[in-house]
Amino acid sequence: MKTVLLQVGKTVNKHFVTIIDDYVGRIGHYMPFEIVTIPELKNTKGLSEAQQKQAEGELILRQLQPSDTVVLLDEHGKQMRSIEFAAWLEQKRATARRLVFIIGGPYGFSPAVYQRANHQISLSMMTFSHQMIRMTFTEQIYRACTIIKGEPYHHE
Ligand SMILES: C[S@@+](CC[C@H](N)C(=O)[O-])C[C@H]1O[C@@H](n2cnc3c(N)ncnc32)[C@H](O)[C@@H]1O
Numbered sequence: 001m002k003t004v005l006l007q008v009g010k011t012v013n014k015h016f017v018t019i020i021d022d023y024v025g026r027i028g029h030y031m032p033f034e035i036v037t038i039p040e041l042k043n044t045k046g047l048s049e050a051q052q053k054q055a056e057g058e059l060i061l062r063q064l065q066p067s068d069t070v071v072l073l074d075e076h077g078k079q080m081r082s083i084e085f086a087a088w089l090e091q092k093r094a095t096a097r098r099l100v101f102i103i104g105g106p107y108g109f110s111p112a113v114y115q116r117a118n119h120q121i122s123l124s125m126m127t128f129s130h131q132m133i134r135m136t137f138t139e140q141i142y143r144a145c146t147i148i149k150g151e152p153y154h155h156e
Helices: 014-027 049-063 082-095 111-116 133-148
Strands: 002-008 033-038 069-079 098-103 119-122
Touching: 002 049, 002 133, 014 033, 014 133, 033 049, 049 111, 069 082, 069 111, 082 098, 082 133, 098 133
Parallel strands: 002 033, 002 098, 069 098, 069 119
Antiparallel strands: none
16 A cells, blocks of 8 residues: 655755655655655646645645545644544554545635545644645654564654
């Protein structure tokens, strides 16, 4: 089963790219994992915030297959400790055809994307930039992989 992280817009900061690439490489030792980037529509065609969210939402939905288990990263979602997230991930990986995590654009998700989602998870009650959260989340996936394998990376 493949796990995908769908993100809106390329990662701009080269330091972030280095860190994310490092975690993606590490995760690849544990499970098939891929980042898919859809374009961020900021400043194109003079779109309003709502129009940008809707247009990006349509691009997101186009990437999804009906059988996908879709998990939105959203500050209002369910919060879990890393150990809980590891157990959750292990269970989803055993049952889902394809697990797709999605990080929204700068304005978040359109109503249609919320409607399609199967789960929403929050990494904190605070808001992170759509660029920065990628580092935090890939690190958490790597951490979960090591917890599942019983490896000593995670300490409580
Ligand atoms: C700048 S935030 C969007 C904020 C927007 N006002 C909203 O309500 O979603 C951009 C994206 O980063 C992710 N994000 C930011 N903070 C997060 C958090 N604490 N937990 C999970 N995801 C977060 C979400 O995917 C969000 O769509």
